[in-house]
Amino acid sequence: MQAKDAHEKSIAGAASIVGAATVLSRILGYIRDAVVAFSFGAGLYSDAFFMAFRIANLLRRLVGEGALTSSFIPIFTEELNVRSREEVKKLTSGVFTFFFIILVIISILGIVFSKEIVLYLSPGFATDPEKFTLTIRLTQIMFPYMVSIGLTAIAMGVLNSFKHFTAPALSPVFLNIAIIASVLALSPLLNMPVYSIAIGVLIGGTLQLLLQVPFLIRHDMMPRLRFHFKDPALKKILALMGPRTFGVGVYQMNLLVTTWFSSRLSDGSVSYLYYAGRLMEMPIGIFGVSVATAALPSLSEHVVKGDWKAFKDSLSFAVRIINFITIPATVGLFILSAPITEVLFKRGEFNAAATAGTTVALYYYTLGLVPVSMARMLTSVFYSLKDTATPVWIALVSFAANIVLSFTLVGPLKHGGLALAASLSAVIDAVALFIVLKYKVGKIGGRQILDSAVKSGAASAVMGVVIYILAFRTFGPHGKVFKTALVSVTLVIGMLTYIGTARVFRVPEISFLRRVLKK
Numbered sequence: 001m002q003a004k005d006a007h008e009k010s011i012a013g014a015a016s017i018v019g020a021a022t023v024l025s026r027i028l029g030y031i032r033d034a035v036v037a038f039s040f041g042a043g044l045y046s047d048a049f050f051m052a053f054r055i056a057n058l059l060r061r062l063v064g065e066g067a068l069t070s071s072f073i074p075i076f077t078e079e080l081n082v083r084s085r086e087e088v089k090k091l092t093s094g095v096f097t098f099f100f101i102i103l104v105i106i107s108i109l110g111i112v113f114s115k116e117i118v119l120y121l122s123p124g125f126a127t128d129p130e131k132f133t134l135t136i137r138l139t140q141i142m143f144p145y146m147v148s149i150g151l152t153a154i155a156m157g158v159l160n161s162f163k164h165f166t167a168p169a170l171s172p173v174f175l176n177i178a179i180i181a182s183v184l185a186l187s188p189l190l191n192m193p194v195y196s197i198a199i200g201v202l203i204g205g206t207l208q209l210l211l212q213v214p215f216l217i218r219h220d221m222m223p224r225l226r227f228h229f230k231d232p233a234l235k236k237i238l239a240l241m242g243p244r245t246f247g248v249g250v251y252q253m254n255l256l257v258t259t260w261f262s263s264r265l266s267d268g269s270v271s272y273l274y275y276a277g278r279l280m281e282m283p284i285g286i287f288g289v290s291v292a293t294a295a296l297p298s299l300s301e302h303v304v305k306g307d308w309k310a311f312k313d314s315l316s317f318a319v320r321i322i323n324f325i326t327i328p329a330t331v332g333l334f335i336l337s338a339p340i341t342e343v344l345f346k347r348g349e350f351n352a353a354a355t356a357g358t359t360v361a362l363y364y365y366t367l368g369l370v371p372v373s374m375a376r377m378l379t380s381v382f383y384s385l386k387d388t389a390t391p392v393w394i395a396l397v398s399f400a401a402n403i404v405l406s407f408t409l410v411g412p413l414k415h416g417g418l419a420l421a422a423s424l425s426a427v428i429d430a431v432a433l434f435i436v437l438k439y440k441v442g443k444i445g446g447r448q449i450l451d452s453a454v455k456s457g458a459a460s461a462v463m464g465v466v467i468y469i470l471a472f473r474t475f476g477p478h479g480k481v482f483k484t485a486l487v488s489v490t491l492v493i494g495m496l497t498y499i500g501t502a503r504v505f506r507v508p509e510i511s512f513l514r515r516v517l518k519k
Contacts, residue, residue, distance in 0.1 A: 026282045033278055034345060035183050036197060037454035041349025042271035042357065044131050045194040050274040051122050051196075052138035054259055055143050072157035073156035073386055075236045080161060085220065091233050093226035094492045096245045098155055098234065103150040110143040120464035121256055124263030134194070141198040148205035150493065157222045158221050171208040180202030241333060254402045254425060258418045261410050264466045268357055269415040275345060276361035276419065280333070312444050315381055320443075322373050324509035328460040330369045335468050336487065337362040343480070360416040368423030371430035378433040390436055452509060459501035469495040 011058055040046040072095070110117065114136050118125065125132045156168035182200025187193035208406035216222045262269040332339070338359045346355045379391045409417030438444060470490045502510050 020438070028173055028180070029278065030282075030344060032176045032179050033275060034347075035180050037275065037345045037350040037354075039183055039187060040194060040350030041351065042268040044128070044267060044350075044355035046274075047267060047270040048125075048131050048134040049138055049197050049469050051118070051125065051135050051259065051263070051271050052142060052198070054255065055117060055121060055139050056142040056201070060257065072237055073161055074386055076157060076161045077235055079233050087220055088124045088458065089223075089453070090226060090228070091231055092158055092221050092225040094228050094231050094234055095143070095237065096151065096223035097346075098229050099150055099154060099479040103147040107143045107147050110146075111140045111213070114139045114143070122259060122263035124260075124265070125479060134192075138194070138198050141195065142201050145201050145205040148202075148209045152205070152209045152212060155216055159212065159215055162221075164215060164218050164219070167212055171211055174207035174211055175201070175204030178207055180291050203430060205227070222354055254399055254422060257399075257402050258407055258422055261406050261418050262415055265410075265415055268354060272357035272415050273419060275341075275358045275364065276365050279340065279344070280365040288336075300414050311384075312441065315441075316444050318377055318381075319374070320452045320509050322377055323370070323449070324456050324502075324507065325420060326370045326373045327453065327456045328463055328494075331460040331464040332364055332467060332491070332494050333369065333464040334363065334366045335464055336471055336490065337366065339471055339483065339487050339490075343484050347480075357415065361419045364413075364416050364419035364423055366423075367420070368426040371423070375426060375430040375433055378430065378437060380439060382433070385440070387440070390440075391433065394429060394432045397432065398425045401425045420513055430461070452507060455505040455507045456509075459498050459505055460508065463494050463498040463500045466497045467491075470494075 006190055036046065040049070041449060076088075076091075079091060083091070118132065118135050118139055121196050122135065125135055152171060156171065159165070159408070177459075179200035182196045182203060186196035186199060190196055213222065258273060260268065260272055312418075340354050341359045341362060345358065382388070382391050402421055405421035405424055409421050411417070413420060438446070467490050470493060471486065499510070
């Protein structure tokens with residue numbers, strides 16, 4: 001029992017660090033999006049930037065932080081237990097050098113073939129020469145970003161393996177600050193102001209990498225150029241990365257399916273989906289990704305040691321925590337979609353039409369909050385087991401479902417149909433991952449998980465009634481200050497209602513919340 005508590009405290013402590021840093025990052029992320037929305041609204045310029053940024057993020061996640069980090073940590077954790085510190089340091093240097101070369105080559109090819117990439121991924125833009133040309137130029141400017149962020153991903157993997165989560169979790173903060181500063185300082189000076197956002201992305205990527213350096217030095221893991229690529233561990237990482245890259249690629253292709261369809265819709269559709277996706281990603285980033293990030297090193301360590309009871313305890317705990325957080329977040333975000341969108345974005349170039357379009361997308365995206373968070377965490381569990389094939393096959397099924405659903409729903413629901421298709425395909429992904437994982441490792445406390453989810457759902461329903469009465473009885477045609485205060489007060493009362501009701505229903509995960517708040 002003491003060992004179980006220790007595992008839960010370890011995950012809770014790490015998740016609190018990642019979650020707190022992510023809260024700061026998301027707040028700055030909102031400010032960043034608000035600055036972009038105020039300056040460029042939801043139209044030609046914002047559509048072009050978000051499309052170009054999505055392309056840069058696609059390749060970053062294929063080769064960088066998505067595939068690489070999740071493949072790197074299980075192998076690196078294993079090597080820490082069997083190698084000397086000096087040998088591990090040599091491995092780190094070899095991995096850095098190898099991927100630096102790969103990332104530079106990919107960036108050069110991306111710049112050269114930007115036109116073809118944009119045409120393939122957003123064919124609807126080709127009908128508007130100005131938007132098409134602008135998207136190509138923004139893509140070319142941002143391609144080098146993947147070099148710095150790819151190297152940052154390796155540094156984050158090293159630090160997470162040493163159970164250091166602070167610097168990696170704070171990394172996105174510097175990207176947001178760089179973009180905000182760049183838009184405010186450079187956009188008035190440029191003939192094409194939207195280029196300021198792309199410049200901010202490049203500066204932010206460099207700052208993210210530099211942030212990791214002092215902590216790599218502290219752990220004596222600062223890499224050097226080392227052209228020795230025959231290390232068996234590097235081969236294992238690449239072997240894991242193959243299926244993982246494909247799996248991440250399938251997930252990213254789901255996003256690109258949405259982008260592909262939305263590029264053919266009216267101006268602003270790409271931006272509506274982006275802004276709504278960012279709001280939906282806030283609770284996922286703060287809690288879903290935090291729990292997955294915190295749990296992966298612990299799960300990998302349990303696998304290496306063959307401690308399967310501790311593995312199942314940590315897994316069950318992580319699943320219950322995600323339900324405990326994301327179920328009320330789903331209810332709250334769904335009910336308050338319109339007020340939140342209006343308060344956060346409706347100003348400057350972001351008008352009433354943009355607010356309505358983003359709200360529609362957010363309604364449907366919110367339905368996928370629980371399954372997306374769960375799928376991300378369960379995928380990490382498979383990686384801790386060094387099983388990268390299963391998530392790929394399940395992701396392929398989800399991808400096929402997303403295509404069919406997008407074709408079916410885009411006609412009647414426009415961009416809202418694309419958001420709904422993404423949410424439904426995430427449900428398929430999460431359910432399939434859970435079923436296969438249970439078959440693979442045996443019982444993982446399903447009854448306890450279900451009991452916790454039902455209680456969290458009941459507490460969320462009570463919270464939903466309260467915030468609905470508060471928000472929609474008094475929102476009305478008031479000023480911005482009043483609406484902002486109302487939404488803020490409603491959110492606070494909603495959270496207190498949920499916590500209080502959860503205590504009445506004796507939801508056991510309430511103890512996790514206390515630990516996080518203490519941290």
